[in-house]
């Protein structure tokens with residue numbers, strides 16, 4: 001029997017944007033994407049896609065569905081999980097989804113998963129690199145009444161359970177969880193694979209399946225945020241660096257040590 | 267009046283942790299606050315003089331629930347319904363992040379993670395949290411109660427007030443709604459020397475080191491100065507050093523007197539973990555690198571040339 005995996009993936013502004021190019025439009029409390037830098041699939045979500053693909057590599061018969069809620073999807077970005085080897089892309093697209101908070105996101109993701117059919121495993125990323133909240137996946141487990149294991153760095157499939165390693169500050173925990181279960185995946189799992197040419201070709205032929213809010217039985221009024229964003233701004237920094245210049249690089253190293261000593265820092 | 271439930275954590279010695287003491291200070295900064303502290307296990311020495319109104323003890327968790335937190339989520343959910351606080355405060359620790367989020371979504375309460383500031387407003391609470399990896403700050407207003415908030419370590423200074431709280435045991439009805447995940451083992455690495463989080467001196471290496479070998483130079487420096495070694499995520503992801511050395515938003519937070527970043531570009535997510543250091547020192551060959559916007563002292567240069575003479579001079583100074 002096919003084992004069905006749902007991977008939650010969010011489209012986010014590229015987090016590798018240099019801080020100097022990070023700009024905010026304070027009149028609308030939103031981020032200006034720097035010119036020409038396209039959005040990406042959240043990095044930890046690609047780790048989750050990788051986790052699902054590793055289960056397939058280990059011999060399991062899996063179907064991998066990537067699910068995302070958002071607005072203004074950029075298909076080149078969103079198809080990356082398909083190019084890596086995922087089977088389906090399901091998008092919940094609505095212009096109002098740019099402004100909801102995670103309580104709304106959790107409700108619509110839960111409804112979409114229930115509607116899309118049976119599932120054995122729900123994988124999410126550790127956190128999304130836009131709002132850095134790290135709670136949509138945890139909230140989803142609660143709302144769906146499923147067990148939850150966060151920060152998974154390793155997983156193995158047994159017939160009706162999963163064997164997991166969960167990252168803690170100086171090591172890991174070994175955990176057994178029943179199926180179905182919700183997991184959040186962290187980068188310790190390993191780098192997501194690069195799509196190969198065949199994967200890219202296959203992804204380009206696949207069409208995303210689209211759910212509207214109405215398909216899921218919601219209107220945008222049902223998703224009023226609990227947290228109201230009042231202000232989004234770039235904090236001011238007034239740090240001024242003192243550059244140490246010696247006669248050559250080794251001398252700079254020496255002068256640096258002497259300067260730190262002078263300041264009683266070492 | 268602002269009624270606050272603060273969920274305490276312990277340090278390695280079993281006493282109330284520094285982060286919890288900071289959360290007490292945050293709670294006391296709100297106007298007319300009444301603070302109840304919940305803590306697993308007995309109330310300990312450091313609890314008896316805590317500057318709060320009440321301490322509620324919860325029965326301890328067994329090892330099978332470690333990292334799953336079914337029991338704490340259940341107990342604290344029950345406690346919230348009993349005392350109806352306006353605000354529930356957690357540390358942004360592993361425990362706080364999981365339990366806070368789970369109980370908030372279980373009961374449909376508002377949840378704000380990793381906050382650095384909390385204040386009362388006419389209509390409720392206002393919280394500020396770093397977003398976009400720390401490139402921006404977002405200020406939110408929360409009108410519904412209770413608001414569940416996790417607080418970033420170091421955001422508040424611990425206060426000096428003391429008190430004499432009433433101590434009570436809270437016995438939940440014992441019917442924990444477990445979801446069936448069980449922890450069977452914990453594999454933790456014993457680390458010699460100073461913990462990264464407690465170190466007064468930290469030297470971290472990044473992608474610019476080019477491989478695992480240069481970390482031995484960093485180790486030498488840390489040994490001489492009685493400090494600890496850290497790393498950027500890029501260095502950890504490359505497998506040059508274990509992930510438990512990672513400093514940053516999704517790694518450890520450090521606040522040493524001196525933080526030396528070698529071959530690290532200073533991405534906002536990295537700086538989130540070290541920006542409260544007293545002095546940041548950068549060694550990087552690219553003068554335009556963001557790390558020089560955050561550092562107090564810096565050398566623009568190749569670490570292969572700069573670091574050995576730096577190390578030799580430090581060794582002489584310490585001899």
Ligand SMILES: Cc1cc2nc3c(=O)[nH]c(=O)nc-3n(C[C@H](O)[C@H](O)[C@H](O)COP(=O)(O)OP(=O)(O)OC[C@H]3O[C@@H](n4cnc5c(N)ncnc54)[C@H](O)[C@@H]3O)c2cc1C
Nearest residue numbers: 472473474498499500514515516517529531536551552569
């Ligand atoms: C959600 C999220 C969470 C994250 N969490 C963390 C986190 O917790 N911690 C973290 O560190 N990162 C984190 N990151 C990653 C972060 O965005 C950066 O990618 C990472 O910090 C870069 O590491 P680096 O500075 O070592 O590498 P790079 O950015 O590649 O920088 C390498 C630097 O080395 C310099 N260099 C190269 N050769 C030399 C030489 N010979 N001598 C001197 N200098 C040299 C270069 O000039 C460059 O500045 C996170 C990212 C996301 C999206």
Ligand SMILES: Nc1ncnc2c1ncn2[C@@H]1O[C@H](COP(=O)(O)O)[C@@H](O)[C@H]1O
Nearest residue numbers: 008009069124125127128133134135136
């Ligand atoms: N709009 C969304 N669509 C799909 N998945 C999401 C969405 N928002 C969050 N997630 C998932 O939840 C994880 C945690 O997100 P967050 O709580 O926003 O940090 C992400 O890594 C994704 O896996």
